[in-house]
Amino acid sequence: MVSEVGVPEVKHKWGENYLGIINLAIAPIAIVVVYLYIRDKYEKEPLNLLFLGLLFGGFIVAPIIVVEEYLSSYASLIGNNLSYSLYVAFIVAALTEESFKFLIVYALIFENRNFNEKFDGIVYAAFVSLGFALVENILYVVNPEFGGAYTAMMRSIFAVPAHALFGVTMGYYLALAKFEPERKMEMLLKAFFIPIFLHGLYDFILIYQNPLLLLGFVPYVLFIWVTGFRKMKEHIQASPFKDKEIEKTESQEKIQK
Numbered sequence: 001m002v003s004e005v006g007v008p009e010v011k012h013k014w015g016e017n018y019l020g021i022i023n024l025a026i027a028p029i030a031i032v033v034v035y036l037y038i039r040d041k042y043e044k045e046p047l048n049l050l051f052l053g054l055l056f057g058g059f060i061v062a063p064i065i066v067v068e069e070y071l072s073s074y075a076s077l078i079g080n081n082l083s084y085s086l087y088v089a090f091i092v093a094a095l096t097e098e099s100f101k102f103l104i105v106y107a108l109i110f111e112n113r114n115f116n117e118k119f120d121g122i123v124y125a126a127f128v129s130l131g132f133a134l135v136e137n138i139l140y141v142v143n144p145e146f147g148g149a150y151t152a153m154m155r156s157i158f159a160v161p162a163h164a165l166f167g168v169t170m171g172y173y174l175a176l177a178k179f180e181p182e183r184k185m186e187m188l189l190k191a192f193f194i195p196i197f198l199h200g201l202y203d204f205i206l207i208y209q210n211p212l213l214l215l216g217f218v219p220y221v222l223f224i225w226v227t228g229f230r231k232m233k234e235h236i237q238a239s240p241f242k243d244k245e246i247e248k249t250e251s252q253e254k255i256q257k
Contacts, residue, residue: 018142024152025137028160029130036164039232040123042241046114053108053124057131060100061139064132067096085208090200097132098196102170104128110178118175118235125171126164133163158221162202165228166195172231198224 033054037044071092078084109115109124137160141152170191177187205213205220236242 021141021147021149021152022138024149024156025141026134028156029134029137032160032164033127033130036123036126039236040119041236042119042239043117045120045123049109049112049114050123050127053105053127054131054134056104056108057101057128057133058135060104060132061135064096064100068092071096082208085204089202089204089207090196093203094196094200098166098170098192098199101125101128101132101167101195102192105167105170105174110174115178117239117241118172118179119232119239120171121173121175121178122168122171122232122235125174126167129163129167129170130160133160136163162199162221162224165224166199168228168231169198170195172235175235 037050072088075084075088075092078087105125105128108128109120115121115124137152137155140155141147141149143151173187173191173194177184177191180187202220202224205217
């Protein structure tokens with residue numbers, strides 16, 4: 001969790017209501033959580049397990065801050081701006097945050113009996129990511145130096161969906177590792193490294209502040225969105241519970257007739 005992650009900082013005169021600002025930080029998380037729960041339409045996950053995902057996602061903020069502070073202490077030794085930006089984006093932020101998320105998701109659900117269809121991997125990984133994003137969001141928006149309503153609004157547009165979609169990517173490949181055991185190691189490696197790359201590139205564009213790269217920021221975010229939704233659609237369509245739900249719906253329609 002480095003200061004450059006999410007959106008460009010905007011310093012302001014602090015005088016806004018803390019409760020209102022915190023609500024702004026929570027709202028986008030709640031929207032994405034509800035959306036993911038609705039998308040899991042064929043076989044819902046236990047609410048207690050989803051809550052644990054959010055909870056542990058929030059808990060990892062503390063150790064992540066410790067690790068990032070330690071790694072950041074070496075950033076001052078890097079004189080070159082390009083090298084500095086790469087180090088902070090890919091090592092300090094992306095590697096640290098996505099590693100902790102991966103460990104939590106794997107430990108929490110990979111062998112859990114409720115992980116019984118591919119879309120479940122996406123749901124659980126995204127919930128862990130959103131738990132992290134929730135605490136991170138609150139810490140950002142209440143910061144007296146660069147927090148506030150503007151930061152909350154910009155993070156709700158960019159940072160929160162990005163964290164969720166990094167989780168979607170992780171869960172997509174974790175599901176393939178779970179249900180395609182012949183490719184387990186390959187998919188686990190992808191579940192670990194691809195979110196790190198996506199996250200690192202996202203942060204690098206913002207940290208490096210190269211005008212040409214910044215022009216590509218919004219298209220890159222749109223790319224993450226499009227590929228993320230495609231991954232969700234693919235795993236939803238692969239649900240083994242899909243046909244059962246269709247049969248159930250058809251039976252109900254016949255009864256009503």
